[in-house]
Amino acid sequence: MDSVVAKYNVTPVDLEICAQSDIVILAVPVQAIEQVAKAIAGYVKPGALVLDVASVKVKPAEALARTLPDHVDIVCTHPLFGPQSAGAGISNMKISVCNIRGDRHTAVIDFLRRDLQLDVMETTPDQHDKDLAYVQGLTHLIGKILLDMNLDGIRQTTKSFDLVMEGVRYLRNDSDQLFKAIERENPYVPEVHRRFFDKAQALEKMLAAPDEKDLV
Numbered sequence: 241m242d243s244v245v246a247k248y249n250v251t252p253v254d255l256e257i258c259a260q261s262d263i264v265i266l267a268v269p270v271q272a273i274e275q276v277a278k279a280i281a282g283y284v285k286p287g288a289l290v291l292d293v294a295s296v297k298v299k300p301a302e303a304l305a306r307t308l309p310d311h312v313d314i315v316c317t318h319p320l321f322g323p324q325s326a327g328a329g330i331s332n333m334k335i336s337v338c339n340i341r342g343d344r345h346t347a348v349i350d351f352l353r354r355d356l357q358l359d360v361m362e363t364t365p366d367q368h369d370k371d372l373a374y375v376q377g378l379t380h381l382i383g384k385i386l387l388d389m390n391l392d393g394i395r396q397t398t399k400s401f402d403l404v405m406e407g408v409r410y411l412r413n414d415s416d417q418l419f420k421a422i423e424r425e426n427p428y429v430p431e432v433h434r435r436f437f438d439k440a441q442a443l444e445k446m447l448a449a450p451d452e453k454d455l456v
Contacts, residue, residue: 259283266292266304270421274303286311289344293317295376295418296425297365301340313342316365318372319358324410331357338365373428378436380422383411 258264259280268276273292284290290312294300301316308314320334335358339345352358363371386408394401423429 255279256283260285260288262288264288264290266290266294268292268294269417270294270296270300270425271417273300274307277304277307281308284308284312288312289315289342289348291315291317291348293319295372295422297336297338297368297372298427299425301338301365305340310341313344314340315342315345315348316340317348318368320361320375322410322414324413332359334359334361336361336363336368338363338368340365369426370428372422373426373432376422377426377429377432379407380411380414380419381433381436383408384419387412 260283262285264280264284266273266276273294277290280290288311290304290308291314292300292304294316295318297316297318301314304314304316316338318336319330320336321330326333335352337345337349337352337360339362349360349362352360386405391405397405423433
């Protein structure tokens, strides 16, 4: 922690002081958002703007709206990139923005587009989680399996294999906590899992069954 503070010139403060800022960004795991929101609810000042940056939106949006006082605006965001994919810079990278309460989202969107040059995707928590159930819930599941299979030593590869493994490598440094948040906290992921495993099982049965011409 001390090295992070030194590197970025961060000044640690008590939660009470931090929560009284004009803009409060909750950069915490999805699983901790409601707990943190409850902890700051008594300190956030009227007119403050509270944002989150979690990979899931339905549960955080509901928790923030339910827990925080009515006198603060709430905007939920999800940067659709990470340290690996944004290694060359974040210009033109995508970010999802969901307005939950108030009208400050227009200023947030303007800042993201003008100052950070991000591609802003305005959406709802529900639609975000429906899309990300496939975009992250499915791809991170497949990526986790391929990473655990340890395929890096293969030299005789095709272009399609290389492209798949390039995507998988973006997930290499993701924490188990992030993986579990993506797979467990999005309400639409279980259905995506079911469809995927059903298709995999159907394909397995098809490959195990002899072709009709082999029976003649």
